Amino acid sequence: MADKTFKLNTGAEIPALCFGTWQGEGDKVKSAVSYALQNGYKGVDCAYCYANEDSVGAGLAEAFKAGVKREDIFVTSKVWCTYVSSPERVVESLEKSLKALGLEYLDLLMVHWPVAMNPKGNHDRFPTLENGSRDILHGHSHIDTWKNMELVLQTGKVKAIGVSNYSKRYLEQLLPHATVIPAVNQIENHPSLPQQEIVDFCKTKGIHVMAYSPFGSTGSPMFTAEPVVKVAERKSVAPGTVLLSYNVARGSTVIAKSVTPERIQENLKIVDLDSEDLDILDNYSKDLAQKGELKRYVYPPFGIDFGFPDKS
Numbered sequence: 001m002a003d004k005t006f007k008l009n010t011g012a013e014i015p016a017l018c019f020g021t022w023q024g025e026g027d028k029v030k031s032a033v034s035y036a037l038q039n040g041y042k043g044v045d046c047a048y049c050y051a052n053e054d055s056v057g058a059g060l061a062e063a064f065k066a067g068v069k070r071e072d073i074f075v076t077s078k079v080w081c082t083y084v085s086s087p088e089r090v091v092e093s094l095e096k097s098l099k100a101l102g103l104e105y106l107d108l109l110m111v112h113w114p115v116a117m118n119p120k121g122n123h124d125r126f127p128t129l130e131n132g133s134r135d136i137l138h139g140h141s142h143i144d145t146w147k148n149m150e151l152v153l154q155t156g157k158v159k160a161i162g163v164s165n166y167s168k169r170y171l172e173q174l175l176p177h178a179t180v181i182p183a184v185n186q187i188e189n190h191p192s193l194p195q196q197e198i199v200d201f202c203k204t205k206g207i208h209v210m211a212y213s214p215f216g217s218t219g220s221p222m223f224t225a226e227p228v229v230k231v232a233e234r235k236s237v238a239p240g241t242v243l244l245s246y247n248v249a250r251g252s253t254v255i256a257k258s259v260t261p262e263r264i265q266e267n268l269k270i271v272d273l274d275s276e277d278l279d280i281l282d283n284y285s286k287d288l289a290q291k292g293e294l295k296r297y298v299y300p301p302f303g304i305d306f307g308f309p310d311k312s
Helices: 026-036 051-065 087-101 140-155 170-179 197-205 227-236 239-249 259-266 275-290
Strands: 005-007 013-015 017-020 041-045 074-079 108-111 161-164 186-188 208-210 253-256
Touching: 005 108, 013 017, 013 074, 017 026, 026 041, 026 051, 026 259, 041 186, 051 227, 087 140, 108 140, 140 161, 140 170, 161 170, 170 197, 170 227, 186 197, 227 239, 227 275, 239 253, 239 275
Parallel strands: 017 041, 017 253, 041 074, 074 108, 108 161, 161 186, 186 208, 208 253
Antiparallel strands: 005 013
16 A cells, blocks of 8 residues: 555646654654655655754655665645745745755645745744734735745746645635646544545545644544544554545545654555445544534644634
């Protein structure tokens, strides 16, 4: 399953499983990236905001030196909110990521969140106002951000562009103004936050879904939830394998992250889930929705309603 891919609306193939680098630190993420790419992973998910692309780049270089081919690896990054206000700023973010990663091009560049923050604020990534709240450019539309992204696509240094953390409402606002349809929408996705409305909408528009935080969070109750354990027992695999396989079975790319070789190897073990397996997990999601217990783990304090549904 490590070689399984999905086709984007650009015609390019994206791996069903990508290696995640969020919260990866220094030499740990360097070693993890190098190990993952030399042991079966074909994709790496990065972002300028993670502030570790230099370490990720060192891991990429080590893997390439060991014989991994650049053209075999799908590398993504994201433009942070302080770099979306103009085409020049988006290009600046792209160039910074390329330099840090040691690459000549990215396979996919995404808008990290549909919000803009002050590019001249008191911090490169997290500018704040005097009251401590985020320094948001409320007059800037995410539609203008996308127009800037479309222009950057023309540089040839990016093979595809996409969005991240876009709800159905935001996509509905964007698409009538888009010359290029986003290739990808990267969203938090797992059985306790299936976001079926957004997933289905993306499918109708030819937008591929990438799922992040497939486990929810460290110590997530999903690992011990009876339906997840039941499917794990049916497949003779660990609950974590079920949670990763859940997204792939739904037609989504899933991002798995770890810095330990054993877990990196374990996360490669994607399995085919049949209709009965998916029914068990879907019923779990519906039960959580009925109880009002769907759980979003990643929601930055922007003070903005992104239009994510309360129930998915």
